[in-house]
Amino acid sequence: MHHGFQSAARVRIWPACVFLIVALFCGGVSFLPTSARAQDIQQLLDPLAPLVANAEAADPHAEKDYNVIFVSLTNTRADHLGVYGYSRNTTPNIDRFAGKSLVFKNAFTHASWTLPVVISLFTSQYPFTHKLMNREEEPILLESVPTFLDVLKTNGYTTAAFVGNRDYAQKYGHTSRAHFVFDPVNDSDMEDWHRYGVLQNTMPPAREWLRRNKDKKFFLLVQGYDTHCPFAVPKGNAQFDPDYRGKIDFTKCYWTFEPTRPIKRRSEAGQYQDVFLLKTKPTAGDNFEVMFYPEDVKHMVALYDGEIFNADQYVGGLLEDIAELGLDKKTIVVIYSDHGDMFGKHGRFMRGGPLRGTFYDDVLHIPLLIYHPAIKPKTVNEFVQVIDIAPTLLDMLGLKSPASFVGRSAMPAVTNGTAINQYVFAGSAFTPAQRNPFFSYPSVIVSARNQQWKFIAERVSPTTGPRDSAELYDLQRDPEELTNVAAAQPDVVKTMKSVLKKWLESIGSEKMLPTL
The missing domain is CATH 3.30.1120 (Arylsulfatase, C-terminal domain)
Incomplete structure (x- = not known):
């Protein structure tokens, strides 16, 4: 059996790499089990069935300084990935990666948009504790609050972040703690954020950085805005609904700021159908209320799935590089997302409005996959929260979490199914900008x-x-x-x-x- 990540093009061998891809930001730590964890981790090893065909079984003590690669897909629902049971083939590369990884089936986030979540990821604190919940208030994470990155840097890691989201901007005080930050969105015209923030722009320089720094002990974060609306970029991602003939301009984002109930409207074919009224950002002369027929909603979901598929191709390329460079023996990989999205449930679309109506599992249930070269693939069914990710990685690496971290390591759940959370919690506050045309x-x-x-x-x-x-x-x-x-x-x-x-x-x- 190949213990490697097979991209759409070919199979690569990953003898013992820990690749932590988290569709958000969380990675970059070396794996050195503590004595307290050594026995637990040993239970996950399989010396009788080598992880790689014709290769020796992985030894968790052979590599003392594991790298960490963390991939955040930001706006990706768990239930739209094949590994989580989705019917469409949206994630062939990630699904193959999942076959070699720890798959957390019940991972949950703490809010329905990125800023409070990514700060929770970095600090292992709930949004109400770190208080970065509004862009408009010009918040900043105090330097006195330690993050996952600080622990890695203290332990000799070279750290880099390639990000495509304004909520990952250095001004908030989280990604700024990396040694190097590539940030095309916040270094460009924000009107073009949907063009600059995708993996097409963040992944190539990240892969080049990886080649240049492969001999160092490193942490690499790669984040993309691909699966966020608008869902019309790039071209050719409508393969899941190629026969759509509707008139909706999907180069725009559409939201509901209050629940919308279907109303009856006659279609061009003369049939009465349930129609949703959605809103988009008003521009000069535009009517910002738009009617969505069932075929429009169906196509919106198809475009979203196309964006996930496109992001998966970039992830596949990164996985190939890791194998090609021989980093599979000393790297942890995480795939993760900050939150999901809404497509009509309870009359809600996207996550418009001041948070309300967005705390359903469509939004809060996120994908979380962690690959460790010395740990057998496994499905973990116990509850895990975003604040638990950093403590889990530090536990795997034999590094101590700061006292301010409130999350718990998921290793007890991994090793013997011990629950670390009886409940998962979400909570945030939101104050809209004065210029907001929809709510105040x-x-x-x-x-x-x-x-x-x-x-x-x-x-x-x-x-x-x-x-x-x-x-x-x-x-x-x-x-x-x-x-x-x-x-x-x-x-x-x-x-x-x-x-x-x-x-x-x-x-x-x-x-x-x-x-x-």
């Missing part, structure tokens, strides 16, 4: 989820006074979160609200819980 008041949203129940509490604060709301979903009976049973399950609501309250109290944010 702040909001707070929090959620708690276990294996059976998902509870969401929201507060919006217009000038007329705050409005609170609650949703409860029985995930065993309703995994798609379609039926709110809060009114029918008051005891469960009480329990879940208590869970949220205790969580918020534990991080000093009890005032953020809506009064329900």
Whole structure:
């Protein structure tokens, strides 16, 4: 059996590389198990069945300074990847990579947009703790707050970040801690962010940097904005719906800032269909409200899948380089995403509005794949949160997490299925810009989820006074979160609200819980 990553072009051998691709930012650490973890990790080794055909079994102690490569796909839903059960062939390279990796089936993020999440990734703190939740307030991560990058640099790593998202900008104080940062979005006209921020622009220089620094102990972050709207770039990504004949201009982004219920409209064929009213950024002379027929929604999803497929091709090229350069024996790889997106559930599209209506699993359930050359491939079903990623990697590398990190290493879940989280939590606040044409008041949203129940509490604060709301979903009976049973399950609501309250109290944010 080949223990390598096979791209669309050919198979490569990865004898013992740890490639951590996280569709966001988290990687770059060497793997040196602590004595406390050595026995756990040994259980994952398979000396009787070599990882690579005709090769010796991987020895976790043979390589003391593992590199880390972290790939963030930013806006990619877990359920749109083949490894997570998607029917379309969107991710052939990532799926092959998953066959050699730890696949975390229940990884969850903490908010529905990138800035608060990526700061949580770097700091292992919840958004309410690090408080970077609004671009408009010019936030910055204090230098006194340690990040994953700081730990790596202290331990002799050369660090680099190739990023394509304004929320990865150095001005926020996270990526700026890398030795080298390539940032075409924030060094260009922001009106063209969707052109500059894709892997087409960040991956080639990242691969060149990899070739030049292959003999060093390094951490490399590669991030792309490919799967974020608009979904019309690059050309040729409509292979999943080539017969579309609609009139929607998909070079624009479309959102719903309030739930939209389908209305009946007569199509050109004379049939009445359910139509959604979506909004786009208004320009001079434009009507920013657009009617989406079922075929338009279908095509939007197809374009999104095409963007995922395109991103997967760039990931495949990187995987080839790692094997070709012989880095597979000493590299950890992570693939991850900051959050997902909405395509009509509950009348919501994208993640418009001040966070509300966006804390469903479509958005919060993320892909997380970690490859370690000395650890057998495995599916991990226990809950893992974004704040757990950095502690997990540091644990794998034998490095100590800073005291300010609140996440937990997932290694107990990997080695013996021990749960590290009974619940996963999400929570953030949002204050819109004064120039926002769609909404002008702040909001707070929090959620708690276990294996059976998902509870969401929201507060919006217009000038007329705050409005609170609650949703409860029985995930065993309703995994798609379609039926709110809060009114029918008051005891469960009480329990879940208590869970949220205790969580918020534990991080000093009890005032953020809506009064329900």
